[in-house]
Amino acid sequence: xxxxxxxxxxxxxxxxxxxxxxxxxxxxxxxxxxxxxxxxxxxxxxxxxxxxxxxxxxxxxxxxxxxxxxxxxxxxxxxxxxxxxxxxxxxxxxxxxx
Amino acid sequence: xxxxxxxxxxxxxxxxxxxxxxxxxxxxxxxxxxxxxxxxxxxxxxxxxxxxxxxxxxxxxxxxxxxxxxxxxxxxxxxxxxxxxxxxxxxxxxxxxxxxxxxxxxxxxxxxxxxxxxxxxxxxxxxxxxxxxxxxxxxxxxxxxxxxxxxxxxxxxxxx
Amino acid sequence: xxxxxxxxxxxxxxxxxxxxxxxxxxxxxxxxxxxxxxxxxxxxxxxxxxxxxxxxxxxxxxxxxxxxxxxxxxxxxxxxxxxxxxxxxxxxxxxxxxxxxxxxxxxxxx
Numbered sequence: 001x002x003x004x005x006x007x008x009x010x011x012x013x014x015x016x017x018x019x020x021x022x023x024x025x026x027x028x029x030x031x032x033x034x035x036x037x038x039x040x041x042x043x044x045x046x047x048x049x050x051x052x053x054x055x056x057x058x059x060x061x062x063x064x065x066x067x068x069x070x071x072x073x074x075x076x077x078x079x080x081x082x083x084x085x086x087x088x089x090x091x092x093x094x095x096x097x098x
Numbered sequence: 099x100x101x102x103x104x105x106x107x108x109x110x111x112x113x114x115x116x117x118x119x120x121x122x123x124x125x126x127x128x129x130x131x132x133x134x135x136x137x138x139x140x141x142x143x144x145x146x147x148x149x150x151x152x153x154x155x156x157x158x159x160x161x162x163x164x165x166x167x168x169x170x171x172x173x174x175x176x177x178x179x180x181x182x183x184x185x186x187x188x189x190x191x192x193x194x195x196x197x198x199x200x201x202x203x204x205x206x207x208x209x210x211x212x213x214x215x216x217x218x219x220x221x222x223x224x225x226x227x228x229x230x231x232x233x234x235x236x237x238x239x240x241x242x243x244x245x246x247x248x249x250x251x252x253x254x255x256x257x258x
Numbered sequence: 259x260x261x262x263x264x265x266x267x268x269x270x271x272x273x274x275x276x277x278x279x280x281x282x283x284x285x286x287x288x289x290x291x292x293x294x295x296x297x298x299x300x301x302x303x304x305x306x307x308x309x310x311x312x313x314x315x316x317x318x319x320x321x322x323x324x325x326x327x328x329x330x331x332x333x334x335x336x337x338x339x340x341x342x343x344x345x346x347x348x349x350x351x352x353x354x355x356x357x358x359x360x361x362x363x364x365x366x367x368x
Contacts, residue, residue: 002268006309009275013282013301020285020294028348029291035340036285036298039333040278043309046329047271050313055322059115062329069336076347115328117321166307173277173304176296180284187293189355212338215299219338220345230345230355232296 003051010044031075038068101135108134152200152254161252168214168245176215179233190234193226194242197250207249211242267315274308281305292355295345302337306330 014037021033042065049057112127113119179185194211198204208219208227217238221228231238277300284297310330317323 002271006271006275009279013278016279016282016286026291026348026353028344028351028353029294031347032291032294032298032344033285035344036281036301039302039306039337040282042329042333043278043306046313046326047309050316055317055325058322058325058329062325062332065329065332065336069340072340073343076343080347080350114321114324169303169307173300176284176300177277177280180280180287180297180300185288185293187289189292191355208342209335209338212299212341213303213334215296215303218295218299218345219342220349228349230292230295232293 003047006047007044007051010040010047014040014044027079031072034075035068035072038064038072042068101139104135104138105131151202153202153252154254157252161248164248165210165213168210172214172216176232186233188233188235190231191220192229192231192234192239194229194239194246195226196246198246198253199250200253203249203253206252207246210245210249217242263315267312270308270312270315274305274310274312277301277308278305290355291348291353292345295341299337299341302333302341306333306337 017033017037017040021030021037024030042061045057045061045064049055049061108131109127112131116123116127179187196204196207198207204222208222211217211219211227211229216232218230219227220230229242281297281299281301281304284300285294288294288297307330310326310333314323314326317326
C-alpha cells in the first residue's frame with residue numbers, strides 16, 4: 001500500500017520533469033531534466049520491485065543508474081567538443097574534467 | 099599485494115551481488131574476477147595512475163554522519179524556497195578556498211558542496227572552487243569554510 | 259519491534275517521495291537554469307537517501323539490503339558528479355545566472 005503512494009509520487013514527479021524536458025529553453029535544462037528523469041527511474045524500478053515482491057529488480061535499477069551516468073557525461077562531452085559559446089580549456093584539460 | 103586486495107574485493111562484491119551459489123555460476127564469477135584483474139593489469143602498464151586512499155576511517159565516518167545532517171538541514175531550506183509563494187532566490191557565484199592536500203580530499207569536499215542542496219561546485223581550480231549558491235548569505239562562506247576544515251581533518255596526517 | 263521498523267520505513271518512504279515531488283516542482287517553477295540545478299539536487303540527495311533507506315528497512319538483514327546500499331553509494335558519488343558536469347558545461351558555454359548578486363567576491367567571474 002505504501003509502495004503505491006511512493007509510485008504515484010515518483011510518476012507525478014517524472015511527469016513534471018517531462019514538462020521541463022519539453023520546454024527547455026537551453027540544452028543544459030534538457031540534460032538536467034534527462035539526468036533527473038533517470039534518477040527517478042532508478043527509484044521507480046526499485047519501489048516497483050518491492051511492490052511486486054521481486055527485489056531482483058534492483059539489478060536493473062543499478063544497471064540503469066550506470067547507463068544514466070555514462071549517458072549524461074557522454075552527451076555533455078559531445079556538445080562541449082562542438083564548442084557552444086566560449087571554450088576556455090584545451091582538449092587535454094577537458095579529458096581530466098570528464 | 100595489490101592484486102590480492104583486488105581479488106578479495108571483487109570476489110566479495112560478486113558473491114554479495116549474485117546470491118545464488120551454484121557451481122556453474124560461481125565459476126562464471128571466478129572467470130569475471132580473473133578477466134577484470136587481467137584488464138587492470140594491462141591498464142597499469144599503460145599509465146601508473148593509482149588512487150591512494152589516505153583517509154582516517156573513524157574520522158571519515160564521523161564526517162559522513164555530519165554530512166547527512168547538513169544534507170537534511172539544507173534540503174529543508176531549499177524545500178522552503180521552492181514551496182514559498184514568491185521564491186526568495188538570491189543567486190551568487192563566489193570562490194571558496196580549499197585546504198585539502200590530496201586529490202581525494204578535494205573530490206570529497208567538492209562533492210559534499212554539491213550534495214548539500216543550495217550550493218553547487220561549478221569549477222575547480224588550483225586553490226579555489228567556484229561555487230554557485232541559490233539563496234546566498236554571508237553565512238554560506240562560514241559554513242563552507244567549516245566544511246573545508248572538517249574534510250581536511252579526515253585526511254591522514256602522515257601524508258602531509 | 260517489527261512494527262516500529264515498519265512505521266519508520268513508511269515515514270522514510272513518504273518523506274522521500276515528498277522530496278522527490280518537491281524537487282520536480284522546483285524544476286518546473288524556478289526561473290532559470292542555475293536555480294533549477296538546486297531543485298534537481300533536492301531529488302538527488304534527500305529523495306534518493308530517504309527512499310533507499312525506507313526500502314532497506316523493509317528488506318531487513320538480507321542481500322537485498324547490500325544491493326540497496328551499493329546503489330545508494332553509487333548514486334551518492336555519481337549524482338553530484340553529473341550535476342557538477344552539467345553546471346561546468348553550462349558555465350563554459352557562457353550561460354550566467356539572470357539575477358546575480360553584485361558583491362566583491364563575484365566580480366572575478368564575469
